[in-house]
Amino acid sequence: MKFRPCIDIHNGKVKQIVGGSLRDQGDQAEENFAADQGADYFAEMYKKDGLKGGHVILLNPASSEYYGQTKKQALKALHAYPGGLQIGGGITADNASEYIRAGASHVIVTSYVFKNGEIYWDNLKKLCMAVGKEHVVLDLSCRKKDGRYYIVTDRWQTFTNVELGTKILGRLSGYCDEFLVHGVDVEGKASGIEQELIEILKQADIPVTYAGGIGSMEDLEQIRRTGNGKVDFTIGSALDLFGGRIPYEVIKEYH
Secondary structure (H helix, E strand, O other), rough: OOEEEEEEOOEEEEEEOOOOHOHHHHEEOOOHHHOOOOOHHHHHHHHHHOOOOOEEOOOOOOOOOOOHHHHHHHHHHHHHHHEEEEEEOOOOOOHHHHHHHHOOOEEEEEEOOOOOOOOOHHHHHHHHHOOHHHHHEEEEEEEEEOOOEEEEEEOEEEEEEEOOOHHHHHHHHHHHEEEEEEEEOOOOOOOOHHHHHHHOOOOOOOEEEEOOOOHHHHHHHHHHHOOOEEEEEEEEOOOOOHHHOOOOHHHOOOO
16 A cells, blocks of 8 residues: 555646536636645655655646646646656547657646546557557546546536446556546545445556545554555645645655
C-alpha cells in the first residue's frame, strides 16, 4: 500500500475541493484549500521525497476561461518531475501524446471513454494506439445510486450506466496500466472512507489507487486491512500540505 500524492488544479490554482460540489457552469466548486504556491512547487517536493505515481488533475473543462491557466500550471508540474506524475482532465486520443511528451508517465481518462452513459470501446482502443496501454490510467471514480456504485464522468457530474464491479474491472484492465478511483460522495470531506468500494477495488488485478474521505491514520489502517495491502491511496484535503491535520512527513514514508 503506497501513498500517491495529488495536485488538483482549478481556475489556475492548486486547490482541494469538495468533490461533489464541482460545477462547470461558472467554474464553481466548494473549496477546502487554495495554495499560494504553484503546481511545480508540489511536483518538486514529491520528486525530492521519491513519491511516484501521483496525479495532476485539471478540474476545468476546455471550454472554461480558466482552462489555459490551469493547463499551464499542469505542464509546469510535469516539467518539474518528468516521469513521476500522471495527468488527467480532458484527455483524448488526440492530445494524450502531448502530455506524455511533456513528461507525464501516464494519462488519466474518464469522459473520453465513458460517454452518454456507456463505455466507448473504440475510443479506449484509440487511446491505447496513441500512447500505449502502459501509459493509460482509467479513472473509474464513482458515486452510489440505489445501493450500487456507478462510474461518473464530466468532472463527476454525470452518472453513467456502468456499475463498478469485479467483471468490469477485469474487462477494462486489458486496456490500461492502472485504475484511479475517487469515492466522490466522500471526496474532500475527510469524514471517513468508502469501505464497500475498497472491497470491490481489491479484486482488481492491476494497480489501483483509492481517494476519498481519508481523514485520519485510522482510515489508512482500514484501507490496508480491507484492501489486503493491495490498494494504494491518495490524501488531499486532510493532508497538512493542504490545510488538514494528517502530517505529510509521516505519509510520505508510504512509498
